[in-house]
Amino acid sequence: MSKFWSPLVNDLVPYVPGEQPKVANLIKLNTNESPFGPSPKVIAAVQAELNDTLRLYPDPEGESLRKTIAAYHGITPGQVFLGNGSDEVLAHIFYGLFQHGEPVLFPDVTYSFYPVYCGLYGIESRQIPLTDSFEIDPAEYTGPNGGVIFPNPNAPTGRYLELEHIETILHANPDRVVVVDEAYIDFGGTSAITLVDRYPNLLVTQTLSKSRALAGLRVGFAVGHPDLIEALNRVKNSFNSYPLDRLALAGAKAAYEDEAWFQQCCQTVIAERERVTQALEQQGFEVLPSRANFVLARHPDKSGQHLATGLREKGIIVRHFNKPRISEYLRITIGTTSQNDALIDGLAAL
Numbered sequence: 001m002s003k004f005w006s007p008l009v010n011d012l013v014p015y016v017p018g019e020q021p022k023v024a025n026l027i028k029l030n031t032n033e034s035p036f037g038p039s040p041k042v043i044a045a046v047q048a049e050l051n052d053t054l055r056l057y058p059d060p061e062g063e064s065l066r067k068t069i070a071a072y073h074g075i076t077p078g079q080v081f082l083g084n085g086s087d088e089v090l091a092h093i094f095y096g097l098f099q100h101g102e103p104v105l106f107p108d109v110t111y112s113f114y115p116v117y118c119g120l121y122g123i124e125s126r127q128i129p130l131t132d133s134f135e136i137d138p139a140e141y142t143g144p145n146g147g148v149i150f151p152n153p154n155a156p157t158g159r160y161l162e163l164e165h166i167e168t169i170l171h172a173n174p175d176r177v178v179v180v181d182e183a184y185i186d187f188g189g190t191s192a193i194t195l196v197d198r199y200p201n202l203l204v205t206q207t208l209s210k211s212r213a214l215a216g217l218r219v220g221f222a223v224g225h226p227d228l229i230e231a232l233n234r235v236k237n238s239f240n241s242y243p244l245d246r247l248a249l250a251g252a253k254a255a256y257e258d259e260a261w262f263q264q265c266c267q268t269v270i271a272e273r274e275r276v277t278q279a280l281e282q283q284g285f286e287v288l289p290s291r292a293n294f295v296l297a298r299h300p301d302k303s304g305q306h307l308a309t310g311l312r313e314k315g316i317i318v319r320h321f322n323k324p325r326i327s328e329y330l331r332i333t334i335g336t337t338s339q340n341d342a343l344i345d346g347l348a349a350l
Ligand SMILES: Cc1ncc(COP(=O)(O)O)c(C=O)c1O
Pocket: 031, 032, 084, 085, 086, 087, 088, 111, 151, 155, 181, 183, 206, 207, 208, 209, 215, 219, 220
């Protein structure tokens, strides 16, 4: 609190990112990063960009990368909007595409940045309870609202919603933008990008932070009808015209040019996710069925806080949310085989 703060800043409740530890040798399973490095082609592309051209601003429209993403998904570059991580894309969506006078709908257990954006922009929200099995019930996303947003798979539950149910939500809200946040879609789901040509109210966001192992480069994007993309460009160009620097544009483009590396990383994470799930279930854990690169799990006899603290003492960090409905759970990012083995052994010892 300071006399120099605006009332808005005084009232903000900012997002709290997962810990980025300052000590070495921890097994880091807390922020859903990839356990593998990016493709060697990405490293080479970023290194090739380290030259005299850094004195010049990057392409404000990121045209070359938008073309690459469009070709990959079978859409047009005019349907793609780029941002500095999908968090920035989401921020522009909340500001520019949700109707601020009516409540934006999202699940009660979901990505905790959504309520933060509502607070920042003074947007009302209504949290729709997930079912007892932590699933999104599409029938609940009706009635007057300022827009709808949910991750698919949801975070931190990992639960996946089939496209037909997403279509139910789109049909129920023809005059509102429905945002599907697909940060984790590459770990076993079907992207709603296949629906954008049929639904002018659908916006899909994705990130290169998870399945393409580029959390440190900060690249995300939205796909939707060109009218929605234009709204996002209007916001972007009223805020920061150059959200992606030259290194990010080059590295992200190269990430789409190494499909073999991408597939290998995703398939390994999926196989390890199933192995970790089985091993935890054998220890008595309840593990929610996940299509993401993490699992949400609880033990009937041990509190989430106890397990998170115990793992930390063993040098393993996972995410524990002290929040309604999930305070007994741990969200565990899938790591390498040896990291996962350490996690399984650590939990067994606890
Ligand atoms: C559901 C969801 N959406 C969006 C993001 C933001 O990803 P980024 O800003 O790294 O693209 C995350 C990050 O953890 C997430 O979990």
